[in-house]
Amino acid sequence: MQFDVVIVGGGHGGAAQAAQLRQRGFTGSLAIITAEPELPYERPPLSKEYLAGEKSFERMLLRPPAFWAERNVEVLTGTRVTAVDAAAHTLATTAGDIGYGQLVWAAGGDPRKLSCPGHDLPGLHAIRTRADVDALKADLRPESRVLVVGGGYIGLESAAVLRKLGHSVTVIEAMDRVLARVAGPELSAFYEAEHRAHGVEIVTGAGLASLAAVGDAKLATLTDGRQIVADVVIVGIGIVPAVEPLLAAGATGGNGVWVDDHCRTSLPDVFAIGDCALHANAFAGGAEIRLESVQNAADMAITVARVITGDPAPYHAVPWFWSNQYDLRLQTMGLSIGHDQTVLRGDPATRSFSLIYLKAGKVIALDCVNAARDYVQGKALVEQGVVVPVEALADTATLLKTWHPA
Numbered sequence: 591m592q593f594d595v596v597i598v599g600g601g602h603g604g605a606a607q608a609a610q611l612r613q614r615g616f617t618g619s620l621a622i623i624t625a626e627p628e629l630p631y632e633r634p635p636l637s638k639e640y641l642a643g644e645k646s647f648e649r650m651l652l653r654p655p656a657f658w659a660e661r662n663v664e665v666l667t668g669t670r671v672t673a674v675d676a677a678a679h680t681l682a683t684t685a686g687d688i689g690y691g692q693l694v695w696a697a698g699g700d701p702r703k704l705s706c707p708g709h710d711l712p713g714l715h716a717i718r719t720r721a722d723v724d725a726l727k728a729d730l731r732p733e734s735r736v737l738v739v740g741g742g743y744i745g746l747e748s749a750a751v752l753r754k755l756g757h758s759v760t761v762i763e764a765m766d767r768v769l770a771r772v773a774g775p776e777l778s779a780f781y782e783a784e785h786r787a788h789g790v791e792i793v794t795g796a797g798l799a800s801l802a803a804v805g806d807a808k809l810a811t812l813t814d815g816r817q818i819v820a821d822v823v824i825v826g827i828g829i830v831p832a833v834e835p836l837l838a839a840g841a842t843g844g845n846g847v848w849v850d851d852h853c854r855t856s857l858p859d860v861f862a863i864g865d866c867a868l869h870a871n872a873f874a875g876g877a878e879i880r881l882e883s884v885q886n887a888a889d890m891a892i893t894v895a896r897v898i899t900g901d902p903a904p905y906h907a908v909p910w911f912w913s914n915q916y917d918l919r920l921q922t923m924g925l926s927i928g929h930d931q932t933v934l935r936g937d938p939a940t941r942s943f944s945l946i947y948l949k950a951g952k953v954i955a956l957d958c959v960n961a962a963r964d965y966v967q968g969k970a971l972v973e974q975g976v977v978v979p980v981e982a983l984a985d986t987a988t989l990l991k992t993w994h995p996a
Contacts, residue, residue, distance in 0.1 A: 592689035593621040593664070595898065596681065598671050599696035599832075600624025601633055603864030603887030605652040607694050610895035612661045618691070621664040623683065626719055629655060629665055634884065637717045637747040638914050641727070642754065647720060671697075674839040676857040694894055695836055695847065695855070695862040696887065699829030704739070708801025711808065715824045717744050729822050733757060737810055737820035739798055741768030743913045744826035746781060749790050750915040759790045760818055762810075764797035772911075772922075774932050777945055777957050781915070788916060831866040831880065843868055846880045851904035853894045861897070863890035873909055873925050873954070873972070885910045908973050917941075921965040924955030924972035933983040936961065944968070951977045967991040 595611065595618060597604045604622050611620060622630065632650045639645035658665050666685060673682040674693070681688045701716035703709060715726040730736075734757045738745045741763030749759045761768070767778035768785075782792050796812040801823065803809075810818045831846040842848040842856040846868035853861045853869070864887035870878050889907035896903050911922040918941065929947035936943030942960040946953060946968070952975040958965040967990035971978065978993045 591621075591686070592619075594618030594691040595620050595694065596688060596690035596692075597622045597694045597696055598681075599698055599864070600626055600628070600630040600665070600667070601696065601698050601864065601887065602630075602652065602884045603696035603698070603891055604694075605630035606888045606891035607696060607863065607894060608658075608661070608663045609653070610891050611898060612663070614895050614899040614901070616895070616899050619664075620662065621666060621688070622658075623666045623669050623671060623681075623688070625668070625670040626721070627668045628720060629653075629658070629667065631720065633718075634912075636720070636723050637744050638751060640720075641717070641723055641748060642751045643727075650720075671835055674835045674857075674860075676839045676841075676860065679859065691859065692898060693860045694891075695833070695860065695866065696864050696891075697832040698865045699831045699882075701825065702828045702830050704798065704801070704825055704827070706798050706800050708803075708808075711801055711803055713808070713823070714801075715822065717748055717824065717826060718829070726822070726824065730755075730757065731821065734821040735807070735819060736760070736822045736824065737762070737808070737818055738824045738826060740826035740828070741765070741792070741794065742771065742826060742828070743769070743911075745824070746785065746915055747913060748824055748826065749785060750788070753785075753788050753790055754916075757822075760793065760820070761785065761790060762793045762796060762798060762812060762818075764795070764813075766795045768792065768794065772926075773957055774926060774929070774945055774947065776932060776934060776938075777920075777959075780938050780959070784916065784918065829865065829882065831868075833862070833866050836860070836862070848878070851906075852897050852902055853890050853905060854897070861894045863887060863894060869905065871909070871925070872906060874927050875949075877927070879927075881909055883909060883911050908969055910969075918959055919962075921958045921962065922955065923958070923965055923968050924953075926955040926957075929954060931980070933980055935964065935984055936986050946983050948980075953978060953983075964990055967994075970994045 630652045669685045738761045796814040799811045833847040847862045849867045865882045893905040913920040926947040931948040933946040944961045944964040945957040947955040953971040956968040
């Protein structure tokens, strides 16, 4: 098989890439290779509505099946890429060799596994694919005792859903607070209190030392000596970027694959987008980072589509994220990396407030809890690095758009 453009990965990035190419007039042959058996589908609902049983899988498809056929996009499901020959422009896959003119790597990442004794016990669950969540749901019994390892978004979102379903939930986080890698201490404290109020046990500052099978259950021993018995264990400790075939082919990278400001890797005719793309981000002070978000995948797909169709423009997009837990919708605009001041806007007791992060006086990020107006109006402040008086930021009577650049 030979295609003008091959996209590896059937997540948001891969689907957006194919759609963008066709939308921008690309008429060459086009294929998406995905290791999963399904057509491209949404990932965020996996730890939310799909786990809760509130959203069917069919409603999670990013496009109806006819979309791909109508646009002459071949989707090769259940196919894994095992090697890349950059010189020959060929992929070795479980379905045979596939040639490409240009390659877009949108393979995302695989769940990071535990390394402690007991890491290989059966019945440890990740939340990354439909199959992961189906396996988790199959293991749950009425009022299961669930241990969630990792206090990031995936861990907390799944904890909220499982409490709603009537399960007993304990979340353990090795750092001294939940959401420590992505949010300020004030937001961490708010969410810890919220989860505890819903009956979730939150343990911080203690990692997992070992797991052992005890009948049908598992005994978790923490680094502080505490022991927890669980029927089900969910591991949410991040991802490992799925870039090994590219690195083995000589691509520059490590924690992801390096790309330039047009999402080109160091290999000829090979791009990378989404979770696995290590890029210099203007909203992280130019630091090379990976961004695990729908926004990043979609916007990088636009960047690559513009290059391939002859209308190049460098990647420059304000990062945004969201998380639903209980009746709380957290929306984040920008990156709080390196902030030196935090401004509280509103009262957390009302369950509607924002935390605004500053660096050298400039607005660099907002965490908005049930505060959609702040989130929308805050984008321009982050995009332009606007300096706003702290008193004005804290005053909910003053709309943030008051400070938009002229």
